[in-house]
Amino acid sequence: xxxxxxxxxxETKEIDVDPSTPMLWVLxxxxxxxxxxxxxGIAQCGACTIHLGxxxxxxxxxxxxxxxEQEITTxxxxxxxxxxxxxKAWLEIDVPQCGYCQxxxxxxxxxxxxxxxxxxxxxxxxxxxxxxxxxGTYTRIKTAVKTAAES
Amino acid sequence: xxxxxxxxxxxxxxxxxxxxxxxxxxxxxxxxSCKPKEAEKxxxxxxxxxxxxxxxxxxxxxxGLVTIMSxxxxxxxxxxTSMPMIVAxxxxxxxxxxxxxxxxxNTDLYTRQFIGGSNAIRFGWSGLRMAGATAxxxxxxxxxxxxxxxxxxxxxxxxxxxxxxxxxxxxxxxxASAASQITVPEEVPLKEIKDFNIIGTSRKNVDGTKIVTGxxxxxxxxxxxxxxTAMIIHPPAFGLKFKSMDDAEAKSMPGIMxxxxxxxxxxxxxxxxxxxxxxxxxxxxxxxxTWEVMQAKKTLQVAWEPFETYTEERVPYGRSQYTxxxxxxxxxxxxxxxxxxxxxxxxxxxxxxxxxPETAFKKAAKVVERTYTAPFLVHNCMEPMxxxxxxxxxxxxLIGPLQKAELTEHAVAAQLGIPESNIDIQLTRLGGGYxxxxxxxxxxxxxxxxxxxxxxxxxxxxxxDDMTGGIYRSTYHVSYKAALDADNNLxxxxxxxxxxxESPLYANRFPAGAVDNYLxxxxxxxxxITIGSFRAPRSNFMASAEQSFLDEVAEAAGKDPIDFRLELxxxxxxxxxxxxxxxxxxxxxxxxxxxxxxxNWGNGDTSLNxxxxxxxxxxxxxxxxxxxxxxxxxxxxxxVTCAIDCGIVINPDAATNLCEGGIVDGIGNALYGExxxxxxxxxxxxxxxxxxxxxxxxxxxxxxxFVESDVNxxxxxxxxxxxxxxxxxxxxxxxxxxxxxxxxxxx
Ligand code: FES
Ligand code: FES
Numbered sequence: 001x002x003x004x005x006x007x008x009x010x011e012t013k014e015i016d017v018d019p020s021t022p023m024l025w026v027l028x029x030x031x032x033x034x035x036x037x038x039x040x041g042i043a044q045c046g047a048c049t050i051h052l053g054x055x056x057x058x059x060x061x062x063x064x065x066x067x068x069e070q071e072i073t074t075x076x077x078x079x080x081x082x083x084x085x086x087x088k089a090w091l092e093i094d095v096p097q098c099g100y101c102q103x104x105x106x107x108x109x110x111x112x113x114x115x116x117x118x119x120x121x122x123x124x125x126x127x128x129x130x131x132x133x134x135x136g137t138y139t140r141i142k143t144a145v146k147t148a149a150e151s
Numbered sequence: 152x153x154x155x156x157x158x159x160x161x162x163x164x165x166x167x168x169x170x171x172x173x174x175x176x177x178x179x180x181x182x183x184s185c186k187p188k189e190a191e192k193x194x195x196x197x198x199x200x201x202x203x204x205x206x207x208x209x210x211x212x213x214x215g216l217v218t219i220m221s222x223x224x225x226x227x228x229x230x231x232t233s234m235p236m237i238v239a240x241x242x243x244x245x246x247x248x249x250x251x252x253x254x255x256x257n258t259d260l261y262t263r264q265f266i267g268g269s270n271a272i273r274f275g276w277s278g279l280r281m282a283g284a285t286a287x288x289x290x291x292x293x294x295x296x297x298x299x300x301x302x303x304x305x306x307x308x309x310x311x312x313x314x315x316x317x318x319x320x321x322x323x324x325x326x327a328s329a330a331s332q333i334t335v336p337e338e339v340p341l342k343e344i345k346d347f348n349i350i351g352t353s354r355k356n357v358d359g360t361k362i363v364t365g366x367x368x369x370x371x372x373x374x375x376x377x378x379x380t381a382m383i384i385h386p387p388a389f390g391l392k393f394k395s396m397d398d399a400e401a402k403s404m405p406g407i408m409x410x411x412x413x414x415x416x417x418x419x420x421x422x423x424x425x426x427x428x429x430x431x432x433x434x435x436x437x438x439x440x441t442w443e444v445m446q447a448k449k450t451l452q453v454a455w456e457p458f459e460t461y462t463e464e465r466v467p468y469g470r471s472q473y474t475x476x477x478x479x480x481x482x483x484x485x486x487x488x489x490x491x492x493x494x495x496x497x498x499x500x501x502x503x504x505x506x507x508p509e510t511a512f513k514k515a516a517k518v519v520e521r522t523y524t525a526p527f528l529v530h531n532c533m534e535p536m537x538x539x540x541x542x543x544x545x546x547x548x549l550i551g552p553l554q555k556a557e558l559t560e561h562a563v564a565a566q567l568g569i570p571e572s573n574i575d576i577q578l579t580r581l582g583g584g585y586x587x588x589x590x591x592x593x594x595x596x597x598x599x600x601x602x603x604x605x606x607x608x609x610x611x612x613x614x615x616d617d618m619t620g621g622i623y624r625s626t627y628h629v630s631y632k633a634a635l636d637a638d639n640n641l642x643x644x645x646x647x648x649x650x651x652x653e654s655p656l657y658a659n660r661f662p663a664g665a666v667d668n669y670l671x672x673x674x675x676x677x678x679x680i681t682i683g684s685f686r687a688p689r690s691n692f693m694a695s696a697e698q699s700f701l702d703e704v705a706e707a708a709g710k711d712p713i714d715f716r717l718e719l720x721x722x723x724x725x726x727x728x729x730x731x732x733x734x735x736x737x738x739x740x741x742x743x744x745x746x747x748x749x750x751n752w753g754n755g756d757t758s759l760n761x762x763x764x765x766x767x768x769x770x771x772x773x774x775x776x777x778x779x780x781x782x783x784x785x786x787x788x789x790x791v792t793c794a795i796d797c798g799i800v801i802n803p804d805a806a807t808n809l810c811e812g813g814i815v816d817g818i819g820n821a822l823y824g825e826x827x828x829x830x831x832x833x834x835x836x837x838x839x840x841x842x843x844x845x846x847x848x849x850x851x852x853x854x855x856x857f858v859e860s861d862v863n864x865x866x867x868x869x870x871x872x873x874x875x876x877x878x879x880x881x882x883x884x885x886x887x888x889x890x891x892x893x894x895x896x897x898x
Contacts, residue, residue, distance in 0.1 A: 001405070018405065018442070025442040029380070034372040035365015037582075038441075039533050040614045044838035047533060075365030082364040090363045094355050094804055097812050098227030099362035099369075100533040100582030106363060125847040132838065134533045134583050135227045136815025138849040140808060 004064050008033070009077025019065035024048045026064050027074060035075035035103045039132070046131030049104040050074050056111035058130075075103035078110060086110040089148035097135035105131050109145045118149055196248055203327035205286035206335070207260030208238050208279070215310050215324030217244050220254040222261040223271045224553065225358070226581035226588070227812070228868045229805035230271045232357045234279055236801055237272075240349040241283025241342055244310040244323065251357040256556040256576040264578075266554045267589055267684060269769035269866025272801060276863055280341055286330070288339040293329035294321055344799070344861050353804035358580065370551030370579040373539040373609055379408060381437045381600045381610045382444045384453055385430040385620060388831030389680045390481040391455040393432040401436065401451040406443030410436050410451065413599045415592050417566060424467040425555050426562050428592040429621030429681040435600045441611060448613075457481070478677050481831035484626075487651050488524070490676055491628035494649055495522065499674035503658040505728045506668035511643035515634035519707050523631070523696035525894040526825040528624035528685060529841060534582020536593040536612040536620070540601035546573040547598055552581035552588055559591040566595050567602055586684030590622045615836040623826060624685035625650040627692045631700040634668070639708035641666055641719065648693070649674035652682060655689040660767065661739065662701070664732030665719035680828065686816060687869035690768040691876065695821065695894065698764040698877030703890065712763050712881070713747050734767040738796050741858055742774040745794035749856050750776040762881030766874040769866030771797040772858075775814070775874050777850075779882035785898045786883060788818065788850040791875070796858035798865045806867055807855045813871030814853055819844025821876040825895045842897075 006013050008031065015030050024041075027033045027050070036059055039047030043058040050059045051073035078084045086109050096102045105128070112119060112127040119127065124145050133141065199212020210218045219238045225231035235251045256264055263274055287307055294312045295302035298319050306313050313320040323330075361368055386392060398410040412434050416426065434453055438444040460479045466472045512518060538551035547569055553559055556576045564571040581588055597610035612620065627650040634643035644666045648656040658671035685691065705715035717740055722728075724736035743765050746752070752761070760781065765774035773795045780787040791814050800806050823842035827834045835841040855871075880891045 017440075018446075021440075021442045025440065029374075029440040029442070032374055033365070034367045034374070037369075037533075038371065038535070038611075040838045042614075042837055042839060045533070075363075078364075082360055087363040091355065091359050094353075094359060094808065096227075096356060096359065096362045097229070097808060098225075098533070098581060098583045099358065102362050103365045121851075128846045130845075132533065132843045132845065134531055134585075134816075134843065136812035136819070136844070136849065137808065138815055138844075138846040139811055139851075139853050142846065 002065070004067070006064070006067055006072060007069070008072045009074060017064055019063060021064050023050065023059040023062040023064055023067065023072065027059065033074050033076050037100060037103060039101070039104070045101070046108060047101050047104040049107040049131065051107060051111055054111065054114055056108045075107060078106065084110060085151045086113065086144070086148045089144040089151065093140050093144040093147060095137050095140040095144050097137055101131060101133045105133065105141055109141070109148065113145070113149055119145070199324070203331040205289060205327070205331055206282055207257070208282035209242065209286045211323050211327035213324045213327060215248060215322045217242065217249050217310070217323070218252055219249055220252055222254045222264050223266050223275065224264070224556070224578040224581055225253065226266055226552070226554070226584035228266070228271065228809055229356060229802055230266070232354055232805060233272060233801040234275055235357070236349045236354055237276065237279040238283040240347050241280045242287050243307045246349050246354055248310060253578055255578060256560060258557055264557055266584060267586065269771070269869040272864045273770065273866060281339065284339045284341050285335060288336050289330040289333045290323055290326050292333050292336070293326045297326070297329060350799065350801050351803065354802055356805065368580040369534050369582045370539065371534055371537045371582070371611060373550050373579070375539070375541070375607050378539070378607045378609055379437050379439065379604060380441050380444050381435055381597070381608050382448055382613065383433040383435055383596055383610065383616060384448060384451060385433045385616060386455045387619070388455075388481055389429070389621065389828070390457055390479060390831040392430075392458040393434065394454040394456040396434060396454065397452040401447040404443065404447045404450065406439040407447045408437045408439070409604065410434065410447070411603065413596065413603070415595050415599070420565055421464045421466055421472065423558055423562065424465070425558050425589045425591065427590045427622060427681050427683055433596065435596070437600060437604055437608065445613065476677055477679050480679065482678060482680060482828055483830060484526070484827035487626055491524070491626070491649065491651065494674050494676060495628055495630050495647055499647060499649065499672040501670065502656060502673050503663060503669065503671040503729070503731070505663070505666070506643070508643045508645055508668040508670040511668035512632070512634045512645070514636070515642060516637040517635040517707055518632060519635070519704050520630070520632040521700055521703060521892060523629050523699065523892050525627045525692050525695065526827060527626045527680065528820060528824045529618050529826050530583070530585045530587035530622070530685065531618065531841065531843065532581070532583030532585065532587050535614055535617040536588070537610060538594045538597040539607065539609045540597040541607035542567060542569070542598055542601040545569055546575070548575045548577070549594060549598060550577040550579060551594070552579050552584070553591055553594060554581070554584050554586070554589040555591070559594050562591065563594055563598050567598055585686045586688065587622060590683045614838070618836055618841060619833040621681035622683035623680065624688065624691070625653045625655070625682045627655045629655065629693070629696045631696065633700070633704045635704070635708050639710065641704065641708070643668035645670045647672045649676070651676045652678040652680070653689070655692045657689065657693055657733070659731045659733045660693070661723065661734055662697070662719055664727045664729055664734075664736070665723035667728055669728065686813070686872045687768055690766065690869070690873040691817070694764070694766040694768070694873030695876030695880065698766060698874060699880045699890070699892075702763070702877070702881045702884070711753065713743055713752055716743055716765060738772050738858075739765065739767055742772045742794040742796050745856055745858060746774040746776055746792055749794060749854065750792035752776060760882050760885035762878045762883070762885060764874040764878035764881060766870070768873055769869045771795060771865045771867065771870040773870045773874050775871070775878040777875070777878040777882040779886045781886040786886060790852040790854065791850045791878070792854045792856070793871060794856045794858065795871060796860060797867045797870065798860050798862035800857050801864060803857065806857070809867055810855045810871040811853045813869065814875050815844060815849045817872045817875035818849065818879055821879045821894060821896060822848070823895050823897060
């Protein structure tokens with residue numbers, strides 16, 4: 001066990017966990033931020049995507065000990081009132097079916113748009129290809145990313 | 152005017168659940184779950200001070216805010232929005248003044264709280280309309296009484312009750328208290344279809360905001376004070392059972408509370424249809440946090456041994472009890488393939504015969520004969536199986552994602568030795584279901600672990616546990632043979648279908664009824680690999696084979712594939728063969744004609760590689776055209792055009808989304824879906840090996856066209872899934888010149 005002071009969604013959280021614990025489980029089990037989802041645990045599905053600084057990362061592969069001073073943003077902290085342009089676009093296009101993958105999709109998409117505000121179709125596909133949507137909402141996700149890019 | 156009786160059989164469908172002495176109802180567990188803050192966000196109104204219960208579906212606040220309970224669990228089909236829309240339309244309220252809540256399992260208040268078979272809306276339709284119409288009638292009667300005017304002169308609109316002659320009006324909120332005291336009328340008027348103003352208009356997902364902001368909605372998001380986390384270890388291979396374990400090291404690891412084997416079902420328990428249980432005994436590991444339990448799980452040494460052939464007593468849906476044999480052995484996919492090919496050469500159980508197929512084949516000018524196969528498939532719900540259980544001495548609270556809660560309640564009660572009436576099941580949103588969450592062995596496991604630990608427990612499967620845990624789509628094999636006469640008329644069809652462990656055959660589906668000479672045979676081979684409902688079980692394979700085959704027969708006959716199908720459907724309509732044909736040939740032809748028109752089929756554009764397919768299942772009709780390009784040895788699907796006839800469409804944009812999902816899912820499974828076995832061991836355990844369709848592989852564009860219809864709504868979750876397999880296969884043929892017979896097609 002070790003103590004970590006983590007900067008999550010603009011707040012500092014002190015937690016006492018095994019240093020190997022992935023951020024996914026720190027967020028879910030210890031901080032009760034459950035918007036970040038478990039899908040595969042091996043960086044294949046994207047359900048657990050969070051932002052480390054400005055980058056989208058797979059929290060299931062990020063040990064808490066590797067975070068250090070870097071800012072973490074989860075779906076809960078993406079915007080104060082659920083009005084980040086990507087969230088708004090998601091609602092406008094009514095993207096979700098079951099919804100389980102969508103937090104991860106939104107975190108990947110928002111990181112992409114921060115880096116590249118006007119991505120091409122191919123750039124969207126490349127960025128989003130790591131996020132599985134078992135319900136098959138891909139065409140809507142693509143439309144929503146473009147909608148967010150235009151706003 | 153349409154009226155409807157409020158009784159079904161002898162059971163009063165709509166109950167007046169108000170308590171005596173004022174309409175305010177207390178004591179319903181879900182009343183507490185409507186937290187003011189959430190409701191404020193969702194509706195245009197403030198939370199009311201008091202709620203008045205009209206029936207199990209509706210409560211109305213004194214300020215006119217309406218809460219509608221959505222009876223069936225939501226797994227992405229949009230029913231949490233669409234079902235309340237039906238109630239709200241008949242109630243005649245403004246949708247913006249409606250908040251929706253998920254109802255818990257309550258067999259007194261609701262019927263059929265299932266999801267499966269694309270039936271939630273189909274079977275819910277009348278009851279939901281009735282719930283809304285009954286409450287509206289009671290509000291009208293309350294106003295008539297208050298104003299001393301005849302109820303027949305009272306009208307409603309958008310939550311306002313009006314008596315024009317006397318110039319009186321009141322909101323539903325003002326009349327709610329009085330209305331909730333009125334005896335439920337025996338018969339109530341329903342709206343005419345033309346008067347619907349919510350049904351048929353697109354409304355946003357009621358959980359949309361919660362989903363995009365990461366609120367706890369799913370079973371796996373359940374956390375309670377003192378809650379422990381549990382995981383299980385099941386045998387690594389089908390055919391093995393628990394023998395012994397060495398848990399000394401694992402037990403001493405940080406955060407670990409206990410490790411023990413559990414028997415999932417009691418020996419003498421007679422199983423219902425959805426009580427399929429792959430592994431009768433599993434090892435439970437219980438600890439404080441998920442990561443700690445995962446670490447201990449890796450350390451645990453468990454020994455397994457082969458089991459002997461055994462039998463299970465089962466009572467399937469609507470059939471009498473039978474004995475099922477589970478054979479011993481460690482099975483191999485290669486052996487499966489060989490066994491199926493061998494079975495297909497033998498005479499099997501004849502399921503349907505029309506005319507004289509043998510003679511027709513003898514006389515044929517041309518015979519086309521083809522064989523199609525498909526592997527086992529995994530559901531791979533993105534939310535792995537999980538459930539929360541808090542089992543006390545003589546009661547249990549269970550929370551989580553579940554498709555068939557009513558049946559699960561019975562099964563859990565039997566395993567725990569607690570009466571069904573003391574088991575409370577709360578339904579969360581499902582992170583995908585597709586049939587997998589109908590088989591609730593993991594609910595049993597969670598409950599038994601909680602009972603043993605005397606503590607609240609959340610059981611979570613790892614992705615690997617989930618993928619290697621059975622309840623798959625069967626592996627199948629079908630051979631088709633068609634006879635054409637000298638004029639290229641289809642004179643005979645012979646279908647021989649089977650699988651391990653079930654046959655996929657639907658003998659009375661198209662092209663049965665459209666061919667004079669028809670023979671359908673069916674067979675199956677026992678296996679210890681468990682199977683369960685999948686999206687459009689059996690149909691998904693039969694459609695892929697039949698519609699690929701018809702494409703090839705059309706080609707052999709020198710006919711356009713759509714015209715060829717239409718010609719057969721014309722015969723099935725005008726001059727049907729046999730009496731048990733389970734499809735409506737006119738509606739079937741309708742979707743083909745619509746897709747032909749919308750896709751500009753036959754527009755002479757030879758640069759397009761196009762595949763057509765159409766299928767009827769779950770009471771709906773779907774036809775699809777795939778436009779494919781071939782680039783860098785890979786298929787690119789530019790566009791899918793889909794026509795669907797599912798009767799009245801409740802929420803068009805959400806319905807479109809669901810159809811798009813069925814299509815993408817189907818393309819993914821056709822191209823990549825596969826699970827194979829070596830010595831009983833599933834060869835894929837996670838998404839690194841089990842290939843799921845990704846954004847770059849899904850269609851660039853999907854266009855969904857609904858047939859306008861006044862027919863009561865039918866299935867939508869499944870019908871777009873089966874035909875797309877063949878539309879892809881037929882487009883692949885155009886793109887590559889090669890027919891594809893064995894799934895997955897993989898590129
Ligand atoms: S859970 Fe992290 S990528 Fe799947
Ligand atoms: S919406 Fe269900 S997995 Fe994406």
